[in-house]
Amino acid sequence: MNATPIKVLVIDDEPPIRKLLRMGLSTQGYEILEASNGKNALELLAQNPALIILDLGLPDIQGHELLRMIRGRNDSVPIVVLSSRGDEAGKVQALDLGADDYLTKPFGMDELLARMRAALRHQLQVHGERPVFRSGDLSVDLVRRIVKVGEREVKLSPKEYELLRVLVQHAGKVLTHRFLLKELWDELTDAQYLRVYVRQLRQKIEADPERPQFVLTETGIGYRLRAAD
The missing domain is CATH 1.10.10.10 (Winged helix-like DNA-binding domain superfamily/Winged helix DNA-binding domain)
Structure with missing residues (x-):
């Protein structure tokens, strides 16, 4: 349908990953905002994305610290974390800081889309809306x-x-x-x-x-x- 697309902010310093996400998500009707570092990501928050995909390995701001900063500015936007780190402690820390979900690289596009939909549904439920x-x-x-x-x-x-x-x-x-x-x-x-x-x-x-x-x-x-x- 011709509805206003859902705006997704992709924060990742790897151009191939951003290209993969841009192509994969655009075909599903999402509007993509891209940030290659934490500073740019914080600036793009002003465009009110409906969901954020966050890579923890950024060049300027440590990923968990950026997650804390984002949550300080917006406590409700769903955040799906991507990381090459698969350790449980890193996942727990990200979730404790307010991430909605966590995927380890490499990841499948179908799985990412499913996690995104689940995060959006949860946000609706938190606000008392039925998915x-x-x-x-x-x-x-x-x-x-x-x-x-x-x-x-x-x-x-x-x-x-x-x-x-x-x-x-x-x-x-x-x-x-x-x-x-x-x-x-x-x-x-x-x-x-x-x-x-x-x-x-x-x-x-x-x-x-x-x-x-x-x-x-x-x-x-x-x-x-x-x-x-």
């Missing part, structure tokens, strides 16, 4: 960003997906026009933009967009997504 939301025939996978109605995958634009994601996060709750406008644009944006995207979303997920079963209108107030089953 997969289901209401009737509608399912929304918040990790893979896949939306289905029954067995049919629904193709959404980035903004349509963001609207649905916000509704999913607050399923069963009435969300005012002002809240949705502030979440998706800013509260000064014309509410007509919101109505257009709600209409487009309904065209794609509702059996009868004129009689919606999922995205419900609270007249004069806003919208509500039918609660999860």
Whole structure:
């Protein structure tokens, strides 16, 4: 689907490893930020990556120290550590410092992708979100960003997906026009933009967009997504 890609920060001083990760992750729809040292990595944190892949063997900042520094600035972003060190003490130290998972080089791309998905699911669960939301025939996978109605995958634009994601996060709750406008644009944006995207979303997920079963209108107030089953 055409959803906004998940941004991943890759921190590794080896160009072949960065190239491998860039190629492997890009084909899976991830957006890649690259840092070859700790200083550059700390600068790129300002771009709010959704997940970090961290090599511990960096030239300027010791890996465990960089991990501590990252956690001091962002205590929730999932971090998957890569290292040529396989000793248990190094793994335990990284995990104690806040890493979510640990892979030893050489590693398989399929295993890394699975560990990344698990770390993203865990973050969602910590924040009280379900990795997969289901209401009737509608399912929304918040990790893979896949939306289905029954067995049919629904193709959404980035903004349509963001609207649905916000509704999913607050399923069963009435969300005012002002809240949705502030979440998706800013509260000064014309509410007509919101109505257009709600209409487009309904065209794609509702059996009868004129009689919606999922995205419900609270007249004069806003919208509500039918609660999860």
